[in-house]
Amino acid sequence: MNKKIILAILVIGLSPAVFARGTSSAIFVDPYFNMGALGIGGSSDLNDKINDIRNGNTAKGVLGIETASDIKWSKNLGVFMGYRFKHRYNIGLLIDYTSANAFFSKENASAFNFYFGSTTPTAGKYYEYGSGFSSTTFGPALYYTVYNGGKLTLDVGLGILYALKINYHEDTTYSTISSSDTAGLASHAKSVIGSGKGFGFLLGTSTSYYLTNYLGLSFDLAYRYLKSGTLTDPNGKEIDFTWADGSQDPTPAPLSVNLSGLYFGISLKIDFDISSSGSTAAAKPEETGAQETAKQAQETTTGWEDTAVAPVTDNNPTIDELRDIKKQVQRKWNDLRSDTSAEAQKQADRYRRLYDIVIKFEKDWDQATPQVRAVRIDKIKTFLAH
Numbered sequence: 263m264n265k266k267i268i269l270a271i272l273v274i275g276l277s278p279a280v281f282a283r284g285t286s287s288a289i290f291v292d293p294y295f296n297m298g299a300l301g302i303g304g305s306s307d308l309n310d311k312i313n314d315i316r317n318g319n320t321a322k323g324v325l326g327i328e329t330a331s332d333i334k335w336s337k338n339l340g341v342f343m344g345y346r347f348k349h350r351y352n353i354g355l356l357i358d359y360t361s362a363n364a365f366f367s368k369e370n371a372s373a374f375n376f377y378f379g380s381t382t383p384t385a386g387k388y389y390e391y392g393s394g395f396s397s398t399t400f401g402p403a404l405y406y407t408v409y410n411g412g413k414l415t416l417d418v419g420l421g422i423l424y425a426l427k428i429n430y431h432e433d434t435t436y437s438t439i440s441s442s443d444t445a446g447l448a449s450h451a452k453s454v455i456g457s458g459k460g461f462g463f464l465l466g467t468s469t470s471y472y473l474t475n476y477l478g479l480s481f482d483l484a485y486r487y488l489k490s491g492t493l494t495d496p497n498g499k500e501i502d503f504t505w506a507d508g509s510q511d512p513t514p515a516p517l518s519v520n521l522s523g524l525y526f527g528i529s530l531k532i533d534f535d536i537s538s539s540g541s542t543a544a545a546k547p548e549e550t551g552a553q554e555t556a557k558q559a560q561e562t563t564t565g566w567e568d569t570a571v572a573p574v575t576d577n578n579p580t581i582d583e584l585r586d587i588k589k590q591v592q593r594k595w596n597d598l599r600s601d602t603s604a605e606a607q608k609q610a611d612r613y614r615r616l617y618d619i620v621i622k623f624e625k626d627w628d629q630a631t632p633q634v635r636a637v638r639i640d641k642i643k644t645f646l647a648h
Contacts, residue, residue, distance in 0.1 A: 288534055290533050292530060293340070294340055295527050298523045299335065341357050342356050342529075343357075352419070354402070355400060356399070356401050357399075358399040373438070387437060388435075388439075389436040390436070399424065400424060405419030413471060417469075420466075425459055433453050434452045438450075455496060458491075459490060460490040462487045464485065465485050477530070481526075483524075484526075485524055488521040501517045502514040578635070578636070585624070587643065587646070588620045591620055
């Protein structure tokens, strides 16, 4: 047997409709990893605190320490899971975890000045500062497939986000001697812990390449808005914004956390087909010359209204058989769409129209008699055989 034929049989057996998203209805689970660029509507409160820019002073530096830097990036892990129907509509639930932080320190044998809790500089030999936040978020999302080329798909979507909890922490430690003086470090430490909640949204796009009928890789790009305007400490008291040296503005304002920004990354597309039970379609019977002639005549139309009802027979097809045939139609449609020739595109359009008819037939299955079911399934098989 030809090696190419053997290979094709093996590939089709292992993964039907390879290199094409071949499910019209599916349960999907899409885990993802993103990075967030927080410069767009990012964490201004926290970055102000870190850089301590105030009173017209535009020189960056925390407490006189030059190693300070903005919180610019966040890490984002999550999963989008739900249900796809009619090929294009993907609706489900987003569960998401995001975190970002900044840490810097300075140690010197010679004492250096820093500011903490006072506008008067303090001389010390060791200083460290850490700040960060994280959020656990969930909410509904809808993605619409604007392009499905078989191997390649393009989705655009909207999600509503609710942050169950946004955590914030801030830790400052310093010593007038050295970091080896653990007692000195412990006596010069400050910690702030807070939490809040928030609402937001995301607008996203996802470009996917399907490795098999049910598994793909995707590049995701989205703008996310998510902010907690106030934070409270473990006792429920609102946390006011303070500058890095511990001082407060004359008019106190709440400390806020902003996770808004441009997020991009990769995700897996994992589909679980629910459009059929997986049963095997009935074997095609041998055809007589008269049957072949009749079927060729039937090919000229895809309408059911003018189809004569067959005589009563013992043939009583099942809905599972129809669903298996539907998958065959879809596979042929997907295969032809990747061919740019005029003839292939013409054939693809015929299979697309046939697929729509099969979907309608599936919906009307319970209203059809066994004889009508047999005639219509026979007609679809005839179309597939040519």
